Amino acid sequence: MKVGLLFGSFNPVHMGHLILGNYMAYNTDLSAVWYVVSPQNPFKASSSLLHEFDRLHMVSLAIDKNDRLGISDIEFKMPKPSYTIDSLTYLQDKYPAYQFVLIIGEDNLPSFPKWKNYERILDFFEVYVYPRSGNPESPLKNHPKIKFIPAPLLDISATLIRDCVRANKSITYMVPEVVEQYIHQKRFWV
Structure with missing residues (x-):
């Protein structure tokens, strides 16, 4: 079985992630x-993150019918910050019959050589890259393990959603209804 892995904070998960x-x-x-919920991205500050179990729960609510x-919480059990190569290696060891593929946005490709052991990722895993606008060209764009996928672009961000909640503005249609209800019920970002 070939499984794509979409890593992220999902703070919160939104329609762009789901599409x-x-x-x-x-x-x-x-x-x-699989959505791999990261407790802490090594390139992002963790101060604005909701608790990892709340973010995991929102992803679970969002994908329930598909x-x-x-969803995977494997990074919850790993040292923080979590590094993609370590998570990929762990998953491959745990599920040897599966073939894992890393899914990243085109905006991550120029900085991909800064990732821990990025060469090992490219040695052992395919990387599917979805489009993001306004990115510098990457020297990795012609790498044999990199495959560009013309996925639809939805210009929405978790930051926008958090800002809307803080400003008491609607987030309807930006997140699934069950996620919106959970955010309001728990009074996140107010």
């Missing part, structure tokens, strides 16, 4: 896409 995962699961050679989308 991307669904597109990858149904319009590529992937059998499934059997091709899954």
